[in-house]
Amino acid sequence: MTTAAPFLMFEGKAEEALTFYCKTIPESRVVDVDRYGAGEAGPEGSIKLARAEIAGLEVMFSDSHVKHAFTFTPSVSLFVTCTSETEQSRIVQELGEGGKMLMPLDNYGFSRRFAWLNDRFGVSWQINLP
Incomplete structure (x- = not known):
């Protein structure tokens, strides 16, 4: 498979x-x-x-034991769908600590609550509450 x-x-x-x-x-x-x-x-x-x-x-x-001239990019992200505002707020807070907020937690029309961030490792996350 x-x-x-x-x-x-x-x-x-x-x-x-x-x-x-x-x-x-x-x-x-x-x-x-x-x-x-x-x-x-x-x-x-x-x-x-x-x-x-x-x-x-x-x-x-x-x-990687080999040093590279590249890192993660927001063009590829992990998309997490949450089940509650409390869960979403906690995840955004914890992942965002030491990272960079790309789209703060808000209603953007396509979702009632959504945030997009890069965490402290540079990995990009989209955190959604439909």
């Missing part, structure tokens, strides 16, 4: 992001983690490849 999943590549922050997202987004959990061992390409103990379910969506995580 062919599958597809978002793949988030970090430079030393994959574990922190993985833990943060699973704590912040309801119904999220770490599925598995494979770490670099002694003598492998990446720093020992860092994440070679991890998988998590973020609100039911499989997302892959990795720490």
